[in-house]
Amino acid sequence: MTGDKILLATGPSPNSAHRTETFAICPRRRGFDFHGEQEPGKPWHTPATARGTLLHVALAHHYRRIQATQDGDDPDQWWEPAVAVALLAKQTANPTGTIMQAQVASVLEAYLAYKANYTFEKFRVRAVEQVVEIPVPGTGGPGEPPCKTARIDLIYENKAGKLILVDHKSTGRITKLHPWFYARTGQFLLMRWLGASFGSRFGGVLLNLVQVGQAGPKFERPNLDPVPGFLASYPLYLSWYEPQRIAFEQSDLPPELWPPLPSEHTCMGRYAPGCPHADKCDVAVPASVSPQDINWPSFTLAGGRSEAE
Numbered sequence: 001m002t003g004d005k006i007l008l009a010t011g012p013s014p015n016s017a018h019r020t021e022t023f024a025i026c027p028r029r030r031g032f033d034f035h036g037e038q039e040p041g042k043p044w045h046t047p048a049t050a051r052g053t054l055l056h057v058a059l060a061h062h063y064r065r066i067q068a069t070q071d072g073d074d075p076d077q078w079w080e081p082a083v084a085v086a087l088l089a090k091q092t093a094n095p096t097g098t099i100m101q102a103q104v105a106s107v108l109e110a111y112l113a114y115k116a117n118y119t120f121e122k123f124r125v126r127a128v129e130q131v132v133e134i135p136v137p138g139t140g141g142p143g144e145p146p147c148k149t150a151r152i153d154l155i156y157e158n159k160a161g162k163l164i165l166v167d168h169k170s171t172g173r174i175t176k177l178h179p180w181f182y183a184r185t186g187q188f189l190l191m192r193w194l195g196a197s198f199g200s201r202f203g204g205v206l207l208n209l210v211q212v213g214q215a216g217p218k219f220e221r222p223n224l225d226p227v228p229g230f231l232a233s234y235p236l237y238l239s240w241y242e243p244q245r246i247a248f249e250q251s252d253l254p255p256e257l258w259p260p261l262p263s264e265h266t267c268m269g270r271y272a273p274g275c276p277h278a279d280k281c282d283v284a285v286p287a288s289v290s291p292q293d294i295n296w297p298s299f300t301l302a303g304g305r306s307e308a309e
C-alpha cells in the first residue's frame with residue numbers, strides 16, 4: 001500500500017523455477033546469485049531487467065483495474081499504471097532505483113502503445129499477479145516454502161469459458177524464437193503443470209511479448225507449444241537438481257567452493273550470452289587453496305623428455 005492506494009508486487013516468487021535452472025546450468029553461478037540475494041542493497045537490476053520489472057508493474061495495474069471494474073469494485077484502489085511505474089522507480093533504493101529511473105520513459109512509451117493496441121480486447125480477468133504453490137517433494141531451501149512457486153501474471157477466461165494463463169515478457173526485439181525457447185523453460189512448464197489442474201477448462205499458455213526500447217513498441221501474443229516430452233520429464237529434472245541445489249544453499253560454502261561448469265555453453269561464447277559472474281569467477285580461488293601447492297599432473301612430450309622443471 002502506498003498512500004491510500006495499492007502498489008502491486010510483481011517480483012520473483014519465493015521458490016521460482018529459475019533458481020533450479022541456474023543451478024543446473026552451472027552450480028557456481030547459482031552460488032553467486034544465492035550469496036548476492038543475501039546482501040541487502042546489492043544492485044540486482046540491469047537496464048534490461050529494470051525494463052522488464054517496470055513493464056510488469058504497468059501491466060499488473062492495467063489488468064487489476066480492469067478486473068476491479070468487471071467485478072464491480074473500485075479500480076482506483078490501485079494506482080494508474082503510469083503512476084505505479086514512476087512510483088516503483090522512485091521508491092526503490094539506490095543504486096537499483098537509479099537504474100530503474102533511467103528506464104521509466106521507454107517503459108511508459110511501450111505501455112501507452114500497448115494500451116492503444118489492445119483497447120478493444122475483451123475477456124474476463126480472473127487473476128492478476130497471483131503466486132501459486134506447486135507441490136514438489138524435497139524442495140524448499142533456506143527461506144523458501146516447501147513447494148515450487150510461480151507468479152502468474154494474468155489469468156483470463158475467454159468466451160468459451162477456457163482459462164488462459166499469460167506471462168508478460170519485455171524484450172528489446174521480438175523474434176520468432178521467443179515462443180520456442182520460453183515454452184521450454186521451467187517457469188512455463190510450471191504454468192502448464194498448474195493449467196493441467198484446471199482439467200477441461202484449461203485453455204493454454206500465452207506469451208505476451210512487448211517490445212520496449214530503441215526498436216520501438218511492438219506486440220505479439222503467441223500460444224506456446226505444449227511440449228509434452230518436457231512436461232512429462234520435468235518432475236525427474238526437479239527430483240535430480242533440487243536436492244543438490246538445496247544442499248549447497250544450506251552449506252554456507254562460498255561460491256568459489258560450488259562446482260563451476262566452465263564451457264562456451266555456460267560462461268560466454270557462441271552458445272551462451274554471457275554469465276553475469278564471469279569476472280568474479282575468473283579469479284575465484286578458494287582461500288584454502290594455494291595454486292603453487294597443487295600437485296599438478298606432469299606430461300611427457302613426444303621426445304620422451306619431461307618438460308617439468
Ligand code: SF4
Pocket residue numbers: 026027028029260261262263266267268275276277278281282
Ligand atoms: S563464469 Fe562459467 S563457471 Fe563461472 S559461474 Fe559463470 S557459468 Fe559458471
